[in-house]
Structures are given as C-alpha cells and as structure tokens.
Amino acid sequence: MKSRRQSGTMSGPDPTEDLLDLYENAPCGYLSLAPDSKILRANRTLLGWLDLSADDLVGKPLRDLLGTGGRIAYETHLAPLLRLQGFVYEIALDLRCDHGLVPVIANASEKRDESDTHLFTRLTLFRAEDRRKYERNLLESKIRAESETEQRDREAELREQFIAVLGHDLRNPVAALKAGTELLKDSGNLDTEDREIVTQMDSTIDRAIELINNVMDFARGRLGSGISLDLQRAPDLDRKLETVIVEAKTARPDRDIRSEIAIGRSVECDPDRLAQLLSNLVSNALHHGRHDAPVMVKAITTRDELEISVTNSGTPIPAHVLKTLFQPFDRGSKQGNHDGLGLGLFIVDQIATAHGGRMEVASDEGGTTFKLVIPSKESEQR
Amino acid sequence: MHVVQGMVKVNPHGGLRGTLELTNGLVTIAHMIETRNNVRAFGSGSPTLLFSHGFGCDQSMWEPVANQLADSFRIVLFDHVGAGRSDLSAYDKAKYANLDGYARDVVEVARSIDTPDLVFVGHSVSAMIGALAAIEAPDLFKQLIMVGPSPRYIDDGDYTGGFDQQQIEELLEFLDNNHLGWSAAMGPAIMGNPDRPELGERLTNSFCNTDPDIARDFARATFFSDNRADLSAVPVPTLVLQCSEDIIAPVEVGKYVAEKVPDSSFVQLEATGHCPNLSAPDEVAQAIRHYVRT
Numbered sequence: 001m002k003s004r005r006q007s008g009t010m011s012g013p014d015p016t017e018d019l020l021d022l023y024e025n026a027p028c029g030y031l032s033l034a035p036d037s038k039i040l041r042a043n044r045t046l047l048g049w050l051d052l053s054a055d056d057l058v059g060k061p062l063r064d065l066l067g068t069g070g071r072i073a074y075e076t077h078l079a080p081l082l083r084l085q086g087f088v089y090e091i092a093l094d095l096r097c098d099h100g101l102v103p104v105i106a107n108a109s110e111k112r113d114e115s116d117t118h119l120f121t122r123l124t125l126f127r128a129e130d131r132r133k134y135e136r137n138l139l140e141s142k143i144r145a146e147s148e149t150e151q152r153d154r155e156a157e158l159r160e161q162f163i164a165v166l167g168h169d170l171r172n173p174v175a176a177l178k179a180g181t182e183l184l185k186d187s188g189n190l191d192t193e194d195r196e197i198v199t200q201m202d203s204t205i206d207r208a209i210e211l212i213n214n215v216m217d218f219a220r221g222r223l224g225s226g227i228s229l230d231l232q233r234a235p236d237l238d239r240k241l242e243t244v245i246v247e248a249k250t251a252r253p254d255r256d257i258r259s260e261i262a263i264g265r266s267v268e269c270d271p272d273r274l275a276q277l278l279s280n281l282v283s284n285a286l287h288h289g290r291h292d293a294p295v296m297v298k299a300i301t302t303r304d305e306l307e308i309s310v311t312n313s314g315t316p317i318p319a320h321v322l323k324t325l326f327q328p329f330d331r332g333s334k335q336g337n338h339d340g341l342g343l344g345l346f347i348v349d350q351i352a353t354a355h356g357g358r359m360e361v362a363s364d365e366g367g368t369t370f371k372l373v374i375p376s377k378e379s380e381q382r
Numbered sequence: 383m384h385v386v387q388g389m390v391k392v393n394p395h396g397g398l399r400g401t402l403e404l405t406n407g408l409v410t411i412a413h414m415i416e417t418r419n420n421v422r423a424f425g426s427g428s429p430t431l432l433f434s435h436g437f438g439c440d441q442s443m444w445e446p447v448a449n450q451l452a453d454s455f456r457i458v459l460f461d462h463v464g465a466g467r468s469d470l471s472a473y474d475k476a477k478y479a480n481l482d483g484y485a486r487d488v489v490e491v492a493r494s495i496d497t498p499d500l501v502f503v504g505h506s507v508s509a510m511i512g513a514l515a516a517i518e519a520p521d522l523f524k525q526l527i528m529v530g531p532s533p534r535y536i537d538d539g540d541y542t543g544g545f546d547q548q549q550i551e552e553l554l555e556f557l558d559n560n561h562l563g564w565s566a567a568m569g570p571a572i573m574g575n576p577d578r579p580e581l582g583e584r585l586t587n588s589f590c591n592t593d594p595d596i597a598r599d600f601a602r603a604t605f606f607s608d609n610r611a612d613l614s615a616v617p618v619p620t621l622v623l624q625c626s627e628d629i630i631a632p633v634e635v636g637k638y639v640a641e642k643v644p645d646s647s648f649v650q651l652e653a654t655g656h657c658p659n660l661s662a663p664d665e666v667a668q669a670i671r672h673y674v675r676t
Contacts, residue, residue: 036627061627068548068549068552068553069551069553070552071629072556072629073438073553073560075628075656076436076438076439076630077439077560079655079657079660080438080660081439081590084442084443091560092559135559136559
C-alpha cells in the first residue's frame with residue numbers, strides 16, 4: 001500500500017474530514033438550544049441564510065426566529081413532543097429574518113446525560129423552498145378539491161329536493177285531472193264526439209303522468225342513490241306484464257299489439273319496475289314503428305336468464321344513433337315533438353342495470369328489437 | 383362507540399348513568415366513556431386527581447406529574463376525543479366546535495369516576511374546560527387546579543390575551559403544513575399493536591398524535607374561545623399555577639383569571655414555557671400536593 005504523503009511538495013486532497021469545518025459549513029443549518037429554548041450556538045451556514053452574526057443570535061430565545069404560528073406550535077406541540085420522546089422529525093418551519101422568511105424542514109433531538117437530565121436540544125435544518133412550495137400547492141389543491149366537492153354535494157342535494165318537490169307538485173294537479181276524465185268517461189251523458197275528446201284527454205294525461213315519473217326516476221338514477229329496486233321473488237310476473245299489454249291495447253285500439261308472455265316460473269326481480277320498462281319499450285315501439293305493422297312483445301325464461309323483447313318494423317335506427325340511444329336526453333332521430341324528454345330509454349337501461357342485466361338492441365330492415373336480459377337461474381327456485 | 387340496545391336508567395342527577403344491556407353482555411355507561419376518552423386510572427388515596435391535557439398533546443403529557451403523585455392520590459388520566467388514543471369515531475364536528483362539547487365529556491368522565499373527592503387539574507385550554515364542567519356540575523368537583531389558564535387568547539379592548547386574529551391564522555397554517563407524524567393509516571396500526579408500540583415509534587412521533595383535521599378544529603375551539611364571563615361563576619376553590627415566560631398564557635392573563643374566580647389562589651412557578659408539567663414536573667407536583675392537602 002502506498003504511503004498517503006509521499007513528499008511535502010506533493011499536493012492532493014486530504015481524506016481526513018475536518019469536523020469543525022463540517023459543523024460550520026455543512027450544507028445544512030445547525031442550531032443548539034439550552035433547556036429553556038435559548039440559542040446556544042448556530043453554525044455558519046445557518047447564520048449565512050439568516051444574514052446574522054453569532055452575536056445577534058446567541059442568547060436569544062428560539063421563538064425570536066419563529067413566526068407566531070411556529071411559536072405557538074413550538075410551545076403546544078414541539079416542546080412537549082421533544083420532552084416526551086426526545087426527538088421530533090420533519091417539522092416545516094419558517095425562520096424569520098430581516099430579508100423575509102426562510103422556509104426549512106427541521107429535525108430536533110434532545111441531548112441528555114446518563115441520568116436523563118436535559119442538557120440541550122439540537123436542531124438540523126434544511127432549506128426547503130421548493131419542497132415547501134410544492135407541499136403548499138398540494139395543500140391548496142386539496143382544500144380546493146374539498147370545497148368544490150362540498151359545493152357539488154350541496155348543489156346536488158338542492159337539485160334533488162327541487163325535483164322531489166316539483167314531482168310532487170306536478171303529480172297532484174295531474175291526478176285531479178285524471179280523476180276528472182275517469183268520472184267523465186263513466187258518465188252516460190256524453191255524446192260520441194265528447195267521448196272521443198275525453199278519451200284523448202285521458203291518454204294525454206297518462207302520457208303526462210309517465211313523463212313526470214320518468215323525470216323523477218331520472219333525478220334519482222342520475223343524481224341520487226340510483227334507481228331503487230324492490231326485489232322479490234315474483235311468481236306472477238306474467239300477469240304483471242300482461243296488464244301492461246292490455247293497457248297499451250286500450251290506449252291504442254287502432255294498433256296491432258301481439259304478445260307471447262311465457263315466463264312460467266318465479267323470477268327474482270322488481271315486477272313494477274319491469275312493467276315500467278316494458279311499458280316504456282311498447283310506447284316507443286308504437287310511436288316509432290310502422291303504424292300498419294304489428295308490435296311484437298315476447299317474454300321468456302331460459303335456464304339462466306329472463307328475456308323481455310319488443311319488436312317493431314319500420315326504418316332502421318342508424319348506427320351512430322344506436323351508440324347513444326340509452327343516454328339521457330337522446331331523442332334518436334331528433335324529429336317529432338311527441339318523444340318527451342328522451343328519458344324513457346335511459347330509465348329502461350337503468351332498470352336493466354339495477355337488475356344486474358343489460359339492454360340489447362338490434363335494428364335492420366327486418367325490424368327493430370329492444371331486448372332486456374337479466375340473470376335469473378332456474379336452479380335458484382325453491 | 384358501541385351500538386347499544388336496551389334501557390338507560392337515568393339517575394336523579396340527570397345525564398347518563400346506569401347499566402345497559404349489550405347483545406354480548408352487560409356494559410356500563412362508564413365503560414363506554416372509558417373507551418371514548420381512553421380513561422386510565424392508577425394510584426390510591428384521596429382525593430382523586432383528574433388530569434386533563436391541553437391543545438397539542440394527549441394524556442401522556444401529564445404522566446411525569448401524575449406518576450409522582452400516585453403514591454398519595456388516586457390518578458385518572460384521559461384523552462379528549464380526537465387526541466391520543468381516544469375513539470376517533472366519537473368525534474362530532476358540531477359538538478366539539480367549541481369548549482362546551484369538551485366540558486360535557488369532562489362531566490361524564492367525572493361522573494363515571496364516582497367519588498365525592500374529585501380535584502380537576504387542567505392544563506392550558508383544559509383549565510377553561512374544567513371551569514365550564516364545574517359550572518355545569520358543581521357537585522362533582524371539590525377543587526379546580528388550572529395550569530397556564532387563559533379565558534381568551536385574542537386581545538379585546540383593555541384585555542390583553544396575547545394574540546391577534548392574524549396570529550391565530552398563522553398557527554392554523556402551521557398546523558396545515560405539519561402533520562407531526564400523523565398519517566391516516568398509522569393511527570389504527572398502532573391501535574392494532576398495543577403490545578408493540580415501538581413498531582410505529584421508530585418511524586414517527588407516537589405521542590400526541592392528532593388527526594390534522596381535528597387538530598385544526600381544536601385549535602379554533604381553543605384560540606377563538608372567550609370564557610371571561612364564566613370565571614365569576616366558577617363554584618369551587620381554584621388554584622392558578624402560572625409559569626414564567628409563557629407566551630401562550632402570559633402572567634397577566636393568569637392573574638386576571640385568579641382575580642375573577644371568586645375563591646382562588648395564585649401561585650407563580652419558576653418553570654418557564656407553557657408546559658411545566660413536562661419541563662418542571664417536580665415543581666408542579668409539589669404545588670398540587672400542597673394545595674389539595676391544605
């Protein structure tokens with residue numbers, strides 16, 4: 001092994017670190033405090049940051065270097081922690097000096113003797129301008145995000161309340177109208193023309209009720225807890241669906257509605273919601289399908305699934321329309337003003353999803369079929 | 383909190399007391415409070431000393447004093463909800479928005495201890511919490527000892543509390559910038575390893591842990607409080623222990639408290655700073671011993 005110093009004239013780095021120099025000029029600040037928090041010593045690096053001389057600092061209490069926030073926190077948090085556990089790490093502090101604030105991250109530990117008497121407290125401080133700026137930005141983003149979420153929640157709540165009130169307020173007068181037309185229909189004093197007017201009014205009122213219900217469901221499905229299901233093992237889903245068909249036939253005696261309802265077993269579902277779904281689909285088919293062709297309704301169970309489909313003939317739905325058909329406020333071909341709000345298919349899709357199932361749609365020259373498929377295992381029957 | 387079913391017997395003093403039927407056995411209200419506030423009792427003797435910690439720490443800051451007194455007195459320590467190992471799920475933003483919520487808890491803790499000789503020792507903001515509790519339930523407390531009390535931290539006209547609004551905002555900013563070892567994941571981890579607290583201790587501060595959001599609320603409840611009007615209503619003998627060079631609760635403020643509380647004594651400690659229970663436990667223990675014995 002070569003000797004480290006071969007001659008006095010040879011110059012080269014001395015591998016022995018000068019510890020005093022390390023203390024004074026380390027790339028971090030050093031600060032020592034007496035047990036009463038008065039400054040005993042500070043290294044040259046720290047004095048440089050603060051643009052102070054040792055005389056300026058020694059003997060002063062630490063709090064003179066801290067802002068008020070830091071001062072209170074030192075008394076209420078840091079000093080107790082230091083006493084209890086002997087150290088505190090990673091404290092973000094702003095040191096005050098004549099030219100402003102020096103943001104630092106500090107570690108502190110207590111030096112104690114063998115009998116655990118507190119001799120002094122050592123602090124190591126790292127300048128942390130960028131780090132602290134970064135943390136502040138993060139914090140601001142967090143606070144902003146929280147306040148935005150809060151704002152959104154408040155608005156959503158208000159919207160839901162509004163829609164609930166609106167729904168309630170609209171339903172009442174419409175229900176009164178409905179009761180009135182029912183009474184008129186039953187009265188024997190109407191001539192044929194009157195009767196026709198009343199029948200038309202009655203069907204328009206039904207449409208209004210349906211629209212109100214759609215809006216309510218939309219509000220729930222979109223803004224609130226999702227469409228809620230009253231799941232039950234329904235043994236009489238057939239009858240429920242038949243009723244929908246009968247109602248449709250009554251409302252539109254001019255149209256040919258054919259049905260094949262053969263569920264034949266009990267199904268775990270919300271029968272009212274499935275009736276609502278079918279009613280929506282049939283009403284769509286009647287509206288969009290060719291008026292001289294039949295609307296076909298089919299409800300069957302396979303081993304694992306329940307399928308309800310509604311088919312009409314007419315112009316196929318263009319491919320680009322198919323893509324957004326189940327979105328709210330999508331009104332398909334955008335023509336006609338009888339489509340309502342375009343919520344019907346959105347709600348249909350919501351009901352399918354809530355049942356753990358899906359909507360399928362196929363449309364070509366042969367006709368347009370909307371099909372609900374929901375899982376329903378035969379084996380689950382008791 | 384436990385989910386409780388069954389009947390609560392309300393005692394003539396009002397408030398909750400008695401036994402509750404739990405699905406898995408019998409549990410007392412006292413037990414529920416014990417869990418909520420992490421109540422710990424040790425030592426023996428009379429009176430019983432109930433120690434209440436201030437803003438920024440937990441019951442561990444009373445240990446150096448309490449350990450010295452356990453040979454002559456029964457000691458009860460607890461954590462305010464949100465601090466230390468209290469039940470964080472019991473934290474209720476509205477209840478703890480001001481000191482009254484904390485005072486109600488102190489009344490419940492005091493009631494659950496069930497002793498005719500109870501001395502409340504409150505540090506910092508807990509001094510006022512104790513005053514409110516004693517006003518609420520005077521029968522429960524024999525004496526109050528206030529260490530570094532302040533009925534109002536913010537200056538107001540002729541009254542000097544020591545701070546202004548802006549300075550308190552700076553403190554809140556400091557708290558936002560410093561989690562002081564808290565991480566949401568760590569609380570439960572330590573709770574889950576009570577036998578091996580060193581697991582958490584190595585990496586981070588394990589004392590005085592506070593959820594940052596709760597710390598912020600507590601800071602507001604503390605530093606925006608004004609209990610000056612309550613001082614004259616303190617119904618029991620009260621000792622004010624005052625530190626030297628305490629920037630949180632300056633000497634004038636301690637003297638103000640002693641002046642306004644009807645039956646009060648004032649003792650100036652040699653200890654400096656705001657936490658004599660940690661920096662000078664001997665002197666504090668001595669002062670407490672002397673006061674309750676005379």
